[in-house]
Amino acid sequence: MFKGRIIEIADYISKNSQVLDIGTDHGYIPLYLLKNKITDKITATDINTKPLLQAKKTLIDYKDLETLKFIKSNGFENIIDIASYQYIIIAGLGGKTIEIILKNYNDNAILILNPTNNEAILRKFLYDNKFKIEDEKLIYENNIYSIIIKAKKQYKVLKYNQRDLVLGPILIKKNNKVISQFFYQKGIYFQNIFLKSKKEEHKELAKIYLSNKLK
Numbered sequence: 293m294f295k296g297r298i299i300e301i302a303d304y305i306s307k308n309s310q311v312l313d314i315g316t317d318h319g320y321i322p323l324y325l326l327k328n329k330i331t332d333k334i335t336a337t338d339i340n341t342k343p344l345l346q347a348k349k350t351l352i353d354y355k356d357l358e359t360l361k362f363i364k365s366n367g368f369e370n371i372i373d374i375a376s377y378q379y380i381i382i383a384g385l386g387g388k389t390i391e392i393i394l395k396n397y398n399d400n401a402i403l404i405l406n407p408t409n410n411e412a413i414l415r416k417f418l419y420d421n422k423f424k425i426e427d428e429k430l431i432y433e434n435n436i437y438s439i440i441i442k443a444k445k446q447y448k449v450l451k452y453n454q455r456d457l458v459l460g461p462i463l464i465k466k467n468n469k470v471i472s473q474f475f476y477q478k479g480i481y482f483q484n485i486f487l488k489s490k491k492e493e494h495k496e497l498a499k500i501y502l503s504n505k506l507k
């Protein structure tokens with residue numbers, strides 16, 4: 293049941309830390325954290341009732357745990373003790389939705405973000421709002437690429453360029469085989485789109501992705 297993506301997200305969480313999982317859905321990330329004794333101080337939230345009920349089912353073995361909470365909430369809306377969380381996980385949501393959720397966040401937790409799309413928009417938001425990208429991972433499983441971003445508020449202006457936004461500052465540095473393959477595929481994708489759209493933005497994206505060379 294636990295895929296590489298969940299394992300890699302959990303890998304960032306330090307032992308016995310206070311974790312807020314926004315958009316928990318089936319509750320698989322909390323389940324992994326509990327099963328592997330990483331932490332039991334978890335608040336699982338979701339905007340919708342059904343997924344939250346599903347998460348309660350998934351975590352039925354832990355129902356008597358006082359430190360495990362379930363809250364129905366749109367982002368941080370119904371979370372009262374926001375500053376008490378050391379880690380905030382927002383995984384499997386679109387980059388723009390993650391951006392909207394984080395607009396109300398001004399504390400110091402380590403953010404573990406796993407956008408399903410629009411990662412460049414999310415990175416721009418992070419830079420513009422003084423969240424430093426401390427690490428990034430690219431997971432490839434079942435023919436799907438998945439990006440995991442670790443970020444934290446820095447309270448200072450962070451410089452960036454278009455390449456940082458599109459490729460990711462850490463992925464550029466790591467640049468392993470999986471990463472360079474991902475960039476190449478994206479480059480070809482945008483090149484083909486440009487052939488039809490003739491839009492400069494697509495040409496520019498293709499250029500940035502294809503500018504990467506495997507070290």
Ligand SMILES: C[S@@+](CC[C@H](N)C(=O)[O-])C[C@H]1O[C@@H](n2cnc3c(N)ncnc32)[C@H](O)[C@@H]1O
Nearest residue numbers: 314315316317338339340343365366367383384
């Ligand atoms: C695809 S699931 C991701 C599940 C899980 N986080 C994971 O990575 O495996 C997305 C979940 O986010 C919830 N969601 C969407 N927008 C949300 C918001 N603004 N606040 C909280 N939850 C939200 C949805 O209801 C859904 O259950």
